[in-house]
Amino acid sequence: MKKYITKRLLEIIPVLFIITFVVFVLMYHAGDPVAMMLPDEASQEDRENMREALGLNDPFIVQYGNFLKDISTGNFGESIRYNTQALPLVIERLPASFELAGVAMLVAILISIPLGIWSANKRNTVTDLFITGGSVLGKAMPNFWLGIMLILILAVNVQIFPVSGRGTLVHLVLPAITLGTSIAAEMTRLVRSSMLDTLGQDYIRTASSKGVPYFKVVVSHAFRNTLIPVITITTLQLSIVVSGSIITESVFQWPGLGLLLVQAVNARDMAVVQAAVFIIAILVIVVNLITDLIYVLIDPRIKYS
Amino acid sequence: MSEAAANLEQKEKKSSSSISNLSIFVKLLLKSKTGMLGLIILLIATFVAIFADLLAPYDPVEPHLSYILTPPAWQEGGTSQFILGTDNLGRDVLSRLIFGTRVSLIVGVLSVVVAGAIGLFFGVISGYFGRWVDQVMMRIVDAFLSIPSILFIMVILTVFSPSLWMLIIVIGLTTWVNYARIIRGEVLSLKEREFVKASQTIGTSHWIIIWRNLIPNVMSTFIVISTLSVATTIILEASLSFLGLGIQPPDISWGGMLNDGRDYLATHWWMGTFPGIAITVTVLGIIFLGDWLRDVLDPRL
Amino acid sequence: MSKIVEETAKEAFGKVTDEPILEVKNLKTYFPISSGKWFNKETKYLKAVDEVSFYVNQGETLGIVGESGCGKSTTGNSIIRLVEPTAGEVWFKGENIATMKSREFKPFKKNIQMIFQDPFSSLNPRMHVFDIIAEPLRTNKMYQGKDLEQRVYELMDTVGLDPDLANRFPHQFSGGQRQRIGIARAIAVKPELIICDEPVSALDVSIQAQILNLLNRLQRDLGLTYIFIAHGIPAVKYVSDRIAVMYMGEIVEMADKDALFKATLHPYTRKLISAVPSTDPKKRTIGEEQAIADELNQGESDVVGCKFADRCPLARAHCREVRPDLRQLRSGHFVKCHYPLEQEALEENV
Amino acid sequence: GNGEEEVEAESQGEEESGEVEKDDKNLVIAQASDLVTMDPQDSLSTTGDRFFRNLNNRLFKRNPDMEIVPDLVESSENIDEETWRFKLIEGVKFHNGEDLTAEDVKFSLERVMTDDSLKEYPYFTQLKEVNVIDDYELEVVTDGPMPTIQHVLAKSGSGILPKDYVEEVGMEGFMEQPIGSGPYKFVEWKIDDKVVMERNEDYFGDEPTWDTVTIRAINEGSTRVGELLTGGVDLITDVAPNEWDRVENNEGTSLVSGESTRVMLLMNRMTEGTITADPKVREAIDLAIDQQAIVDSVLQGSGVPVRSRVPEGVHGSDPDLYDAYVHDPERAKELLEEAGYGDGFELTLTSPKGRYPMDGQVAELIAVMLGEVGIDVNLELLESGTFIEKYSNKDNEELIMIGLADGLLDASYSLVHYSIDRAAGQTDYNNEEIDQLFKEASRNLDKEERVEQFKQIQQTVAEERPHTFLYQSKVNYGVSDAIDFQPRLDENIIFDDVSVK
Amino acid sequence: MIHMNLLEVKNLHTHFHTDRGLVPALNGVSFSIKKGEVLGIVGESGCGKSVTSLSILQLLGNKGKIEKGSIQFKGQELTTFTKKQMRKVRGDEISMIFQEPLTSLNPLIRVGKQIAETILLHRENYSKNQAKEHAIKMMKMVGIPQAEEKYSQYPHQLSGGMRQRIMIAIALACNPDLLIADEPTTALDVTIQEQILGLMKKIAHETGTSIIFITHDLGVVAEMVDRVIVMYSGQVVEENDVVSFFEAPKHPYSQGLINSTPAIDQGQKLEAIRGNVPAPANKPNGCPFHPRCPMASDICKTTVPKNTYFGKQEMVNCWLYDKEAKTS
Numbered sequence A: 001m002k003k004y005i006t007k008r009l010l011e012i013i014p015v016l017f018i019i020t021f022v023v024f025v026l027m028y029h030a031g032d033p034v035a036m037m038l039p040d041e042a043s044q045e046d047r048e049n050m051r052e053a054l055g056l057n058d059p060f061i062v063q064y065g066n067f068l069k070d071i072s073t074g075n076f077g078e079s080i081r082y083n084t085q086a087l088p089l090v091i092e093r094l095p096a097s098f099e100l101a102g103v104a105m106l107v108a109i110l111i112s113i114p115l116g117i118w119s120a121n122k123r124n125t126v127t128d129l130f131i132t133g134g135s136v137l138g139k140a141m142p143n144f145w146l147g148i149m150l151i152l153i154l155a156v157n158v159q160i161f162p163v164s165g166r167g168t169l170v171h172l173v174l175p176a177i178t179l180g181t182s183i184a185a186e187m188t189r190l191v192r193s194s195m196l197d198t199l200g201q202d203y204i205r206t207a208s209s210k211g212v213p214y215f216k217v218v219v220s221h222a223f224r225n226t227l228i229p230v231i232t233i234t235t236l237q238l239s240i241v242v243s244g245s246i247i248t249e250s251v252f253q254w255p256g257l258g259l260l261l262v263q264a265v266n267a268r269d270m271a272v273v274q275a276a277v278f279i280i281a282i283l284v285i286v287v288n289l290i291t292d293l294i295y296v297l298i299d300p301r302i303k304y305s
Numbered sequence B: 001m002s003e004a005a006a007n008l009e010q011k012e013k014k015s016s017s018s019i020s021n022l023s024i025f026v027k028l029l030l031k032s033k034t035g036m037l038g039l040i041i042l043l044i045a046t047f048v049a050i051f052a053d054l055l056a057p058y059d060p061v062e063p064h065l066s067y068i069l070t071p072p073a074w075q076e077g078g079t080s081q082f083i084l085g086t087d088n089l090g091r092d093v094l095s096r097l098i099f100g101t102r103v104s105l106i107v108g109v110l111s112v113v114v115a116g117a118i119g120l121f122f123g124v125i126s127g128y129f130g131r132w133v134d135q136v137m138m139r140i141v142d143a144f145l146s147i148p149s150i151l152f153i154m155v156i157l158t159v160f161s162p163s164l165w166m167l168i169i170v171i172g173l174t175t176w177v178n179y180a181r182i183i184r185g186e187v188l189s190l191k192e193r194e195f196v197k198a199s200q201t202i203g204t205s206h207w208i209i210i211w212r213n214l215i216p217n218v219m220s221t222f223i224v225i226s227t228l229s230v231a232t233t234i235i236l237e238a239s240l241s242f243l244g245l246g247i248q249p250p251d252i253s254w255g256g257m258l259n260d261g262r263d264y265l266a267t268h269w270w271m272g273t274f275p276g277i278a279i280t281v282t283v284l285g286i287i288f289l290g291d292w293l294r295d296v297l298d299p300r301l
Numbered sequence C: 001m002s003k004i005v006e007e008t009a010k011e012a013f014g015k016v017t018d019e020p021i022l023e024v025k026n027l028k029t030y031f032p033i034s035s036g037k038w039f040n041k042e043t044k045y046l047k048a049v050d051e052v053s054f055y056v057n058q059g060e061t062l063g064i065v066g067e068s069g070c071g072k073s074t075t076g077n078s079i080i081r082l083v084e085p086t087a088g089e090v091w092f093k094g095e096n097i098a099t100m101k102s103r104e105f106k107p108f109k110k111n112i113q114m115i116f117q118d119p120f121s122s123l124n125p126r127m128h129v130f131d132i133i134a135e136p137l138r139t140n141k142m143y144q145g146k147d148l149e150q151r152v153y154e155l156m157d158t159v160g161l162d163p164d165l166a167n168r169f170p171h172q173f174s175g176g177q178r179q180r181i182g183i184a185r186a187i188a189v190k191p192e193l194i195i196c197d198e199p200v201s202a203l204d205v206s207i208q209a210q211i212l213n214l215l216n217r218l219q220r221d222l223g224l225t226y227i228f229i230a231h232g233i234p235a236v237k238y239v240s241d242r243i244a245v246m247y248m249g250e251i252v253e254m255a256d257k258d259a260l261f262k263a264t265l266h267p268y269t270r271k272l273i274s275a276v277p278s279t280d281p282k283k284r285t286i287g288e289e290q291a292i293a294d295e296l297n298q299g300e301s302d303v304v305g306c307k308f309a310d311r312c313p314l315a316r317a318h319c320r321e322v323r324p325d326l327r328q329l330r331s332g333h334f335v336k337c338h339y340p341l342e343q344e345a346l347e348e349n350v
Numbered sequence D: 001g002n003g004e005e006e007v008e009a010e011s012q013g014e015e016e017s018g019e020v021e022k023d024d025k026n027l028v029i030a031q032a033s034d035l036v037t038m039d040p041q042d043s044l045s046t047t048g049d050r051f052f053r054n055l056n057n058r059l060f061k062r063n064p065d066m067e068i069v070p071d072l073v074e075s076s077e078n079i080d081e082e083t084w085r086f087k088l089i090e091g092v093k094f095h096n097g098e099d100l101t102a103e104d105v106k107f108s109l110e111r112v113m114t115d116d117s118l119k120e121y122p123y124f125t126q127l128k129e130v131n132v133i134d135d136y137e138l139e140v141v142t143d144g145p146m147p148t149i150q151h152v153l154a155k156s157g158s159g160i161l162p163k164d165y166v167e168e169v170g171m172e173g174f175m176e177q178p179i180g181s182g183p184y185k186f187v188e189w190k191i192d193d194k195v196v197m198e199r200n201e202d203y204f205g206d207e208p209t210w211d212t213v214t215i216r217a218i219n220e221g222s223t224r225v226g227e228l229l230t231g232g233v234d235l236i237t238d239v240a241p242n243e244w245d246r247v248e249n250n251e252g253t254s255l256v257s258g259e260s261t262r263v264m265l266l267m268n269r270m271t272e273g274t275i276t277a278d279p280k281v282r283e284a285i286d287l288a289i290d291q292q293a294i295v296d297s298v299l300q301g302s303g304v305p306v307r308s309r310v311p312e313g314v315h316g317s318d319p320d321l322y323d324a325y326v327h328d329p330e331r332a333k334e335l336l337e338e339a340g341y342g343d344g345f346e347l348t349l350t351s352p353k354g355r356y357p358m359d360g361q362v363a364e365l366i367a368v369m370l371g372e373v374g375i376d377v378n379l380e381l382l383e384s385g386t387f388i389e390k391y392s393n394k395d396n397e398e399l400i401m402i403g404l405a406d407g408l409l410d411a412s413y414s415l416v417h418y419s420i421d422r423a424a425g426q427t428d429y430n431n432e433e434i435d436q437l438f439k440e441a442s443r444n445l446d447k448e449e450r451v452e453q454f455k456q457i458q459q460t461v462a463e464e465r466p467h468t469f470l471y472q473s474k475v476n477y478g479v480s481d482a483i484d485f486q487p488r489l490d491e492n493i494i495f496d497d498v499s500v501k
Numbered sequence E: 001m002i003h004m005n006l007l008e009v010k011n012l013h014t015h016f017h018t019d020r021g022l023v024p025a026l027n028g029v030s031f032s033i034k035k036g037e038v039l040g041i042v043g044e045s046g047c048g049k050s051v052t053s054l055s056i057l058q059l060l061g062n063k064g065k066i067e068k069g070s071i072q073f074k075g076q077e078l079t080t081f082t083k084k085q086m087r088k089v090r091g092d093e094i095s096m097i098f099q100e101p102l103t104s105l106n107p108l109i110r111v112g113k114q115i116a117e118t119i120l121l122h123r124e125n126y127s128k129n130q131a132k133e134h135a136i137k138m139m140k141m142v143g144i145p146q147a148e149e150k151y152s153q154y155p156h157q158l159s160g161g162m163r164q165r166i167m168i169a170i171a172l173a174c175n176p177d178l179l180i181a182d183e184p185t186t187a188l189d190v191t192i193q194e195q196i197l198g199l200m201k202k203i204a205h206e207t208g209t210s211i212i213f214i215t216h217d218l219g220v221v222a223e224m225v226d227r228v229i230v231m232y233s234g235q236v237v238e239e240n241d242v243v244s245f246f247e248a249p250k251h252p253y254s255q256g257l258i259n260s261t262p263a264i265d266q267g268q269k270l271e272a273i274r275g276n277v278p279a280p281a282n283k284p285n286g287c288p289f290h291p292r293c294p295m296a297s298d299i300c301k302t303t304v305p306k307n308t309y310f311g312k313q314e315m316v317n318c319w320l321y322d323k324e325a326k327t328s
Ligand SMILES: Nc1ncnc2c1ncn2[C@@H]1O[C@H](COP(=O)(O)OP(=O)(O)OP(=O)(O)O)[C@@H](O)[C@H]1O
Pocket: C031, C046, C048, C066, C067, C068, C069, C070, C071, C072, C073, C074, C075, C231, C298, C299
């Protein structure tokens, strides 16, 4: 196990390496940072000096090397928008994003698992059609559209929830629903098909042949088996969570990483973009690793060696 | 009988058997109500996209300044001239919706083609050759997987400004990993299958094995993912529009329309609601069709 | 130790073989099970095939039996290099094909063909039957155009398939018919040796007989040589001239089939034979005392002595300490046992 | 029954928002984007100024009518063309209790005069030195006649920083806990969320109105309006035309419209070899565009057609060119014919999308209008960041649409665009006469003559058309009926000018 | 009331309603089993052996349905049982062992628990600990060494033979009256099969449980059962005592089966049955076996033969015997 974790951790290195490379190549082409940094009045000479000072005239490889050296010390450069180090700006936003994504995820899980199981068991009935249809609908609705609609209906017309911002628990409700819907929609479908798969397995028949009541068959025999593929795919759905967050945070002015990123992109604040991409990538990798480890708890067949 | 004639005959035989396959297909399709619905929706959308010029009552970019924000025909203040009303520049919403179908479908389909081609290549090669090839390729996939595609697209589009083709390529370049991962998994199990081993014992070259044994057998999975990806891409384009990075005018996409209309949702609902419905219905149709394909193309067939 | 084995084997083969088409010497195929790349240098191996030596004569059928996981398939796969053998020699018509570069090996490929166990997974579901059978011919550029077509139809006819069905897909056939397609593909390139890896295990009883008879007929008509791998002992007995018994990656006994059944030497062989239920309800062989389980430890363990010692009712201390060699006790009858049965009987009698 | 319930629900909503406002006297403002810095001298944005103007004091300030009036200055004296002497009000205290003295003024002005990394630095290049005479008296020396010195000293860059405090905690420390001498004290800043300020009990001027003021940042227009409608905020900026009805029709909120100095225009590239280098083409473009129609349709009246970059209210504007436009598509076609483009031609119009209200749609409309006279427009709509990159790199092709505001409220700020240096590479407008005239006006202390000079520049520009002017855009605020708010031309919000009704 | 037969199946018709059409899996299956008897059901893949057993336990899933027929168990009509009543029967009075020991056990639940679960379900008075003890006792009974240790292992940690033993332990946990073993040894090696068969013999001997033994291996039949029924294409074509079945099989299909089975002590050439097993969806008219039957006559092609009885326990479904039966 320990060995497995170490192996996985070591595998992260080349992955990160590739990410830095991709990011660097993009930034390398992302226009002239000097243009953004110097005032319009600056002369050509000033620009040249600045370029030289920043090492922008070095060959690609040298620049990439310097870039690697910098980021290995956590130095992603200065935000041109905020004039401060980019990394702390990004890290500062994590709690807000975690809060939103976490709650949305939790709500999505709490909703989608029972729904998925239910609809799988009621396969080809009206209930199933309803749930499946609902989850497809949830997937088919663009995130921002849902968010704006929720604001219009639940915050402006019926003033139950605040329109935007972060603060109390009620502030969390609408953004969490918005983000949670897309996740839940996807997960319901997943749980359903995974459940159907499980229900067709021989050991379910065995359980029934023992006289186990159907409900118990589902809960104690099928459920855990259903979870395994669901977890695999859910971690791959992480990108849904991240992209969902970007949109949702923008709609609700949720001061998280997504919002920062959108604004950084708009302002061409490349240092922040870089840092954010990097942190998100690391988070994704870590979450993947953690879920892999969770497997071990759920599935005794998996032995990492 | 000459060789050509023999070939011809052989081809005929083949096509007759594939026709019988097709008829099974159609039979199964008729049985699945949602699959039918999906197909019908998609056919309509495709039809509309192809014949947009003939179907649209107006030039979609032509403003009718005296008809700005006219509500749909059935609503008070609406006129039968503009059945679904006009937008804030007095452009006919229906015509825009019709032309939007074209761009949305093109973006959806073509970026899936790009992604699919890369992903298929990557997945098959990495799964089949294994060892270090697989190691290297999978690390690249991991790297791409750990940067959510929308993020990637945002970053790329800050470097290259979004045009229709740029968007297609960029979406393709960032979403191929899903294909690669799933197809690799499929290939890993396929290459252990005995028919692949059989080809190997015959001395068939790797490339022919890939071409004749692996690719045809991952096709059904491939088609299913592709179908579903078209749906995701249409939504992705809408989300990018929301961030100002989607299809740019004068090109019309549903996402762009929805985004234009989002500020009018409370006051002039028709601007944003119709493209919203178009997206939802089309995506719904594609998902239904994809789900049906998944059931039908199951290799256990 | 391996040297001794090699010598004894060589010696033995040298005497018996009139004309072996294939000689396998000390074949080893190991699968790494824990690669200790970064931390521990030791890599553990699963010894799927461990010092296996045998030969096959032209035109005969060598049966290989043994329990699941004993390395039968791996042996077959190693010969045609579907898996690369770890060590050892495979002499086919005077050439060592085990150590050739894969380019050199290519021309030999068509001389050795394989028939697989699972008629469902051994045919590409997306290819027409015609193309499946034609594939080896095309690959080896043996026929073209009309000739190719002719040849495929001919082959279908040979294995008892209606050539009109050439444009169907495998899933439109029953298991028995699919196995015939697989056989047609294997004989298409006119191989000399065919390795049949459990060709009838997945088939229905009534169909099994059809296929076994077909294989026999083809051998007679085409002068084929078979290595027939199976765990169904009656079927192996039915088709084989000689039989090799494998246990945990090793051949423990090899003899003419009658000798093997009538004058069994290895305790494992005896156990294997007695475990087969008889088809005569009046002569039931399995008793309630058999119900006791003895666990077979799979594979990787590094037993010093005889691998069967743990399960062997006759094992002595010596068995656990020294690994026996494969030796020839009677003409053409090899056994890997310190205290073979007949001998023991002899000793006891004395 | 139903009606009653509705009333109840509504009054509940009001109670909630009422609680926040009336009892505690808290003001909540939502603007379209957040501040990016706490350094008043490193900010050029209106969004930032709305904070700094209430946190800091400057030597001068603008009253609601945009007249420059003393802020910290008790009296001022023009010693010669280049020397100004100011006497400060005594007893002004920073939020940390320390006195504001001439040393602080010197420190602040010298910082912005010398540190070229600061965004406000370019405005202060004409200041040469600051000499402290005594604790409350000082002298500012300029590098020549500087007619705009008071404008500059009323800018955010002249916000007076506490010298001792800054020296003690450093600029980083200051940014974490900025202090000034203004009516409101800094409490906290949550980036991209809100800035909270509270009343400065020791303010030297009139007693501050509000206990606390929160400036929230809400990028999404509809979300911002939503917050106003539900009483979450009292005042929002930048209400898009499409939201007006919502704000107006809602009980308890109304729309307040104000002028701004921002003029939307098309920059025409006049570089040799460009189609738009031909004056006839430029004239045709201007004639083809119906500015009034744009204002009426897309903007729903939220703008005034202009023919100059200097709108009414900015010092030096020409009333003849305000609320004026030319539109004659027939003549435009003729002109194109004359210019040899009878068969039409293609040109590129670059425009931002989402940077200014309705910008994308305006550009689309212009493209259609130009199309009607035979100009085939290749419309390039860019997301804000990409757009500004293109603009600053001077990569504009034939036409680029942009909105330019006047940070000094003085025509010299706007008209610099027609000087040869400034125009180089962008419009490439090259008129020595205008260049000369502008230089003279910039150093002219005679107010009236200076205005005339400016007018002359504007007249010429309107004819020669390096820019095709569209309209002056208005700024629309959504205001809760519970408060009184008057918009200002500089788009600033002075908290104490906002009052409870 | 005393019933001779523990289970009596009469004219059972079970159909599956699938997406691809109706599959008539069983078309009038009748047989019975006495207390303590071991009944073998043989037949080729797809002939309906498993469906028969699943029909008895009513575990056909939502697509399968018993269309016609009766299943009497201890005098009670199982087809009219409610789900709850059926649950009581399953695992307690009738239990089942499936073919695939790997997939028939839940991979995520410790094997011991899977045994104990049955006990807890049907023995309300058992505490958890008692159930565990009982489970361990069962494990010992089916010959699992170190049962206490193995109790808390997962299925994948056990070998195929061990897993099948666990299945048997589950099936026997509540001391059922009837045990249905659906190809319990097909997936196992001969030596392991030998053990499992020995074990089942021991069980039959010690507990007196009736066993329905489903297999396609005639060797296993000869080894294990008292009476044989032969199924072909959803029907019972022959019912016979095991000895006379092997010595004088009546139905041409039975004869074919025996002749095509290689035996270890047999020298002559195998005689294969020609043709293939028909898919239930496109069954031929008349006797389903006629296309493959060497003795088929015209009537076989058109009319389904009737059952011909020879005494109480011998039956054949073939035109060849129709006349004979009449005359004798
Ligand atoms: N590619 C492989 N990698 C690792 N281990 C393998 C591989 N192929 C086979 N093995 C292992 O080698 C051993 C021998 O396998 P092999 O397939 O040769 O057995 P077999 O006698 O053919 O069994 P069966 O009768 O089940 O087909 C087994 O323990 C198997 O798990």
